Amino acid sequence: MCEQSLVNYCSHKSKEQGDSTITPYLFSMNLLAVALWYLKHYHAERYIAIELNLIRSTVNYIFSEAVDILHSCVYPELISLPADMSNRTTVHGPEEHHKLIVDSTCIAIPQPYDLDQRKAYYHSKSLTNYTFQIQIVCDFSHRLVHISECYHDSVHDITILRELGLLEHTEETVQIIADKGYVGEEYVITPRKKPRRGELTDEDKNFNRDINNTRAAIENINQRLKTYAILGGVCREACDDPHKITKIVHAVSALCNLSLDQHKAYYHSKNPPIYAFKIQIACDFSHRILHVSEFCHGSVHDIKILRESGLLEHTEKTAQIIADKGFVGEEYVTTPRKKPRRGELTDEDNNFNRDINSTRAAIENINQRLKIYANLGGVYSVASQKRYFLINVHDIKILRESGLLEHTEQTAQIITDKGFVGEEYVTTPRKKPRRGELTDEDKNFNRDINSARAAIENINQRLKIYANLGGVYRGTIDNFHKLTKIGHVVSALCNLNLIKHPIRKYTA
Structure with missing residues (x-):
């Protein structure tokens, strides 16, 4: 779509530059690669200039020209309104129109x-x-x-x-x-x-x-x-x-x-990287894995994988399978009952679903255990290891070891989420009783607590704008002291930025 435009641009600049240092880089694919690199990772132009042995103004010019070419050649080809929107065969939403x-x-x-x-x-x-x-x-x-x-x-x-x-x-x-x-x-x-x-x-x-x-x-x-x-x-x-x-x-x-x-075959809307392989696992009630399917494209439906696995041949009246709603359609596969369209589930259905979901906790636990292995748990191995290693310690344990509880009393209490239940002066949202509902008073109390916690969520978001904390940490994961220092420095910078630019400075 844009090959000829890139070639023409590169040929023109090669004639202008002659034997300068930029000439080796003026190939169409090199030019496109630099532009995509910049768009995807948004490194500083100075950094790219050093990596490519160019001057900064050259990098800026290359990027501007590449974006112009992508905008003029690729955008019109790939983005346009469907010509047959009024056609009944066009893919539509809940209603035909x-x-x-x-x-x-x-x-x-x-x-x-x-x-x-x-x-x-x-x-x-x-x-x-x-x-x-x-x-x-x-x-x-x-x-x-x-x-x-x-x-x-x-x-x-x-x-x-x-x-x-x-x-x-x-x-x-x-x-x-x-x-x-x-x-x-x-x-x-x-x-x-x-x-x-x-x-x-x-x-x-x-x-x-x-x-x-x-x-x-x-x-x-x-x-x-x-x-x-x-x-x-x-x-x-x-x-x-x-x-x-x-x-x-x-x-x-x-x-x-x-x-x-x-990448339509690998598209999976619920997966963070957007594209994914899919495998199917089966376990018994001793939490032991009994069967693992081959890898499939993310677009393959769950029930189709199950049918091809051969597991259904072993099912009968006295040997049934429990699964989620993605497996509806087989006689001996028990799934949660769906809510009727524009209706509500009965109490019997709710209790049935609760029992099924409680039973399915075993397979979810196994899934989580699989993800602690770096090559299954994330896009990059370091990301998965880091997640597992840090989350292994419970929130309340970290709070107790921080020494912060020594400063709490009747007039100085801490607001947190439900992961910190168990301390006298730590206020958390009230939990819904088993097979019951929260009272209006409890709901109002939880609403106030969650509104108050918006401040810490906002701060968490501000910390994550620093790529060291918001992205995938590429350092060694066994050096907790270095990680702590990075967290402390970034937190100090956030406070410094807050002093200069208060969040609520302009409220109009």
Whole structure:
């Protein structure tokens, strides 16, 4: 799609540069590789220049040209609205006329120097409190079909949608699914709002559940876009050049569609790396593994793997298999009972499902045991080992060894989550009784506790913007002292940044 443009560019620059040091790198694949490397990992230009033995301005120029080529050649080829949206055979959502899904996403940027720009780009939930906003549209094949330009975060979602021109394509047979930020258009389907001082009816709840389940596709695509560090981290491009950031977003979106085309067989929406192999394991009630299937593509259905494994040949009235809802359809495979459409499960069904899920804890435990082995538990071996090694110690044990409890008393208590139950002056949410429900008082208490804990979750997010803590740690995992020092230094930097840029500094 862009080969000829890259070749033409490289030939032109080779003539200009002559025998300079840049000439060996002016091959089309080299140019594309540098651009993809930059988009995916977003290393500093200085670092890339040192690695490639180039000057910084050259790296910046190469990147700009490559993005222009990707934007002009690849984006139009891979991202376009379906031509047959009104056709009944087109993939659709819960209803036949649901054809597209729309949502907005934010790109974090550094704090602007200009006060007016700060107000325009302010976004309290961002890593830096300042963002650009883009709107993405996908179909029900998980393909991006339209990307907006960059807007200030102060622009409302429905305003962007109206300016896109997408509403011109909507009609009775072509409708768009969106969240509550898009209320107000006839052919845009959004969840129903709870009436003031009232409750949603069962019909409204079921409707909202269907809409939110459908919107999972656009949320998944949003996550795929953010795997490119230039969009998932803090974008260092100048905030006064939104056109350049728009071209970057368009290029990344085209690459996401290209990746989906090339790896459909391995696509698995619930897996963090997006693409995965799948294996099936069977155990007995002594927690022993009895059977392990061969590796399959992530797109192969669970029940199909089970049928091909030969396990069903051994089932009968007195020898049945317990499984989750992905295995519905076989006589001697017992699965949880599904909730009827626009209805509720009976008490008998709830108790049955509770027993089945309690029994299935054995296989989930075995699955977890398998994942402690680095080559099964993560994308990289270090990531899996690190996770297992650190999480092995219980939260409450760490708190007790920290010495923090020595400072607690009746007038100085600590708020935490349910992982810290067991200490007098540590306040945690109240647990739901077995086969019972929380009282209204308990629910209100838990709501207050969880609202208060939003502060620590926000701090946790701020710590994770440092790649040492937020990504995969590449150091040796047996040097806990070094890890501790890194955590302490990053925490100090977060506090220093908070002093300079308080989170609640601007609340308008």
